[in-house]
Amino acid sequence: MSLYQTEGIVLSQTPLGENDKIITLLSPEEGLVRAVVKGARKPKSRLSAVTQPFTRASFQLSRGKSLDRVIQVSLKTSHPGILSDYAKVVCASYVSELVAELSPEKQQNREQFWFFSSVLDHLEQREDPWVVVKWTEVGLLLRAGLLPSFDECALCGGEIVQPAYFSAEAGGAVCGKCGQAKDAADWAGVQAGNLALGEQTVRAIPVSPGTLKTLEILRDSGNQCPNLTAKGQVRQEVNDVLQQCVDHALGKRLKSSLLVGSILVSPHRE
Amino acid sequence: MPVFPDAIQSLVDELRKLPGIGPKSAQRLAFHLIVAGKPAINKLISSLEEARDRVGYCSVCGNLTESDPCPICQDSKRDRTLICVVGYPKDVLAIERAGGYRGLYHVLHGYIEPLKGVGPEDLRTKELLARLGPGSPVKEVILATNPDVDGETTALYLAKVLKPLEVRVTRLARGLPFGADLDYADEVTLARSLEGRREVT
Numbered sequence: 001m002s003l004y005q006t007e008g009i010v011l012s013q014t015p016l017g018e019n020d021k022i023i024t025l026l027s028p029e030e031g032l033v034r035a036v037v038k039g040a041r042k043p044k045s046r047l048s049a050v051t052q053p054f055t056r057a058s059f060q061l062s063r064g065k066s067l068d069r070v071i072q073v074s075l076k077t078s079h080p081g082i083l084s085d086y087a088k089v090v091c092a093s094y095v096s097e098l099v100a101e102l103s104p105e106k107q108q109n110r111e112q113f114w115f116f117s118s119v120l121d122h123l124e125q126r127e128d129p130w131v132v133v134k135w136t137e138v139g140l141l142l143r144a145g146l147l148p149s150f151d152e153c154a155l156c157g158g159e160i161v162q163p164a165y166f167s168a169e170a171g172g173a174v175c176g177k178c179g180q181a182k183d184a185a186d187w188a189g190v191q192a193g194n195l196a197l198g199e200q201t202v203r204a205i206p207v208s209p210g211t212l213k214t215l216e217i218l219r220d221s222g223n224q225c226p227n228l229t230a231k232g233q234v235r236q237e238v239n240d241v242l243q244q245c246v247d248h249a250l251g252k253r254l255k256s257s258l259l260v261g262s263i264l265v266s267p268h269r270e
Numbered sequence: 271m272p273v274f275p276d277a278i279q280s281l282v283d284e285l286r287k288l289p290g291i292g293p294k295s296a297q298r299l300a301f302h303l304i305v306a307g308k309p310a311i312n313k314l315i316s317s318l319e320e321a322r323d324r325v326g327y328c329s330v331c332g333n334l335t336e337s338d339p340c341p342i343c344q345d346s347k348r349d350r351t352l353i354c355v356v357g358y359p360k361d362v363l364a365i366e367r368a369g370g371y372r373g374l375y376h377v378l379h380g381y382i383e384p385l386k387g388v389g390p391e392d393l394r395t396k397e398l399l400a401r402l403g404p405g406s407p408v409k410e411v412i413l414a415t416n417p418d419v420d421g422e423t424t425a426l427y428l429a430k431v432l433k434p435l436e437v438r439v440t441r442l443a444r445g446l447p448f449g450a451d452l453d454y455a456d457e458v459t460l461a462r463s464l465e466g467r468r469e470v471t
Contacts (some may be wrong), residue, residue: 012385013419018290043447049458055421075457086426089419092386255387263387 002063005122006030008056009116011096015041022067023051024100025059028113032105035061047073049072052081054120055090080269081124087263091129094260095119095136102144114141115223122225128256130235130264131218137242138218144251150215160212163219166241168248173212179212203244211237225265239264277306330401331395332377334359342375349373355398355428357381357416365414373412376401381420382427390427398428402435403434410438417444 003020008025009031014213016022021040025033027132040048050057050073060072099116103109119139122132153160154171161176211234217226239261247253277350278300285296303311327333328340333456334343340360342348352373356362362375385443413428415421425441432439445463446455455463 044450046454046456047455048418052458055458075454079460080461083419083422084425084426086430089423089426090382090384097385116320258387259382259384259389 003060004030004063005058005060005232006033007076007113008033008057009113009120010051010053010057012053013051019213023070026099026103026113027059028110029108029204031107031112031168032100033059033068034105035059035070036064039076050075050078053096053126054082056117057121067188071215079120079124080120082120083159083203085090088123088129090256090259090263091133092120092123092255094256095133097254097256098140098246101254102140102146112140112143115143118223118225128229130230131228132225132262133264134238134242135136135218135221137246141245141249142219144249146245147219150212150219150243156210158250160209162209164209164212165204165209166211166244168244173207205237205240205244207237207241208233210234211241214238215241236265248266291397331375331377332359332379332397333362347372348408352412353401353410354412354414355399355423356414357421361414373410376416378424381415383420384423390431393424395428395431399431399435400438402432402437410440413439413441417442443447 006025006027006029008027011024011026011261013023018216019039021037023035023037025035027033034038035046037045037051040051041047042048047070051070055078057251058074058076061068062071066205079092082092096117099112099119103112116136119132119136121133122135122243126132138147148154148166148168150157150166150170151160151173153173153175153180154167155174158175158177160173163176164173166173176207210230214228214230216235216239243261246257273279277279277397281303282293282296282299285291285299286293288296289342295310299447303314324336325334326336326338328338328343330337330339330343333340333342336343349372352371353376354365354373355376356365357376357378357380359377362377365371365375368382376394376398378398380388380393382390382393393460398411402411411428413425429439429441443466445466446452446459452460
């Protein structure tokens with residue numbers, strides 16, 4: 001039996017048989033790890049409470065053929081501030097699903113781990129989880145090399161001129177000049193959510209300067225979640241743009257995105 | 271490689287779809303049924319058909335029942351000012367087994383699970399709010415969801431939507447299991463037990 005010790009954050013859990021469960025961990029040394037927790041669903045299990053989602057702990061595991069096995073857990077934090085707020089639990093579930101999609105299995109990824117650890121800390125501390133979720137989406141896509149461009153036109157490479165729009169399929173923000181070069185029917189198509197690129201039709205969203213500025217701040221803030229909030233049109237546009245980016249990068253829609261979308265429409269506790 | 275006759279293979283495949291049944295268990299059950307013979311198989315078939323035809327969901331609480339409303343909802347001796355909200359019908363059985371509770375139930379048929387795309391509208395939350403509408407005798411709602419992340423999320427959501435209604439909302443206590451050793455308790459459970467401590471009278 002080969003034992004190893006690693007720090008980790010529990011991203012999700014699924015039942016296994018009658019008494020056990022499988023957890024997915026994000027670890028700095030091992031990347032994504034799937035491990036069995038024996039007896040975790042028995043009432044007197046010592047491992048049940050310390051292997052709940054969003055828990056950060058030091059894990060002792062034994063390597064297995066397909067799944068590792070959790071032997072011992074020493075708790076660092078269970079993030080009680082997240083677990084006591086419905087909106088924050090939903091947001092934490094969404095960012096956990098996203099980081100699981102964008103992290104390779106069994107591959108060292110210290111930067112991803114520490115970034116995600118600070119995401120959960122920020123989520124616990126901030127009153128409005130919106131900015132933390134948006135900063136996480138931008139940060140994870142940026143680290144994966146999948147973030148489209150926001151500050152120059154994806155078609156001509158020039159400055160963004162209004163009216164601008166955004167299309168993940170076209171590669172990012174598209175300037176008004178490229179938009180205006182199309183005929184009136186094309187622009188009407190953009191307003192309706194479609195843009196003609198040659199013979200192709202791609203999904204596009206009209207975006208305001210405030211939205212592009214917000215996206216740039218989120219991208220340039222690095223490991224520090226920025227202190228910003230957005231309301232009304234900008235908030236909705238940022239939500240739509242990043243939803244399109246995530247869907248396009250993953251080639252599918254995350255299961256938790258519908259629920260998190262309904263929560264992030266308006267500022268928390270408003 | 272030897273293969274089963276089609277009829278047995280089909281039986282094994284159907285049994286494998288049941289929860290907790292793997293390929294080996296399915297084979298064992300299939301062979302047991304074949305060996306047990308016609309009377310045992312006929313008895314199983316009639317039990318399955320009876321369950322299919324006679325068991326349904328109570329239109330009031332959502333529990334499994336042969337009569338609608340269920341015997342608990344019909345029982346006039348039950349305390350109609352109390353509703354205990356649980357995730358699944360099996361939880362009603364667990365609380366009834368424990369004894370001591372004489373109120374009514376409401377079964378949600380699941381928990382809010384963002385990672386599986388299950389939201390509040392997929393549960394029987396509307397039916398719960400309808401039971402607490404104007405003129406309702408209910409004074410207290412006990413949230414008896416599982417003490418894990420999904421159960422907590424569901425309880426937090428229900429507490430939020432029940433807040434505007436004039437009804438007391440309580441949550442089952444969390445802490446050390448009876449008969450456990452304090453030094454073997456995990457950190458989270460022990461912290462929750464301290465948070466939820468009660469004055470000894």
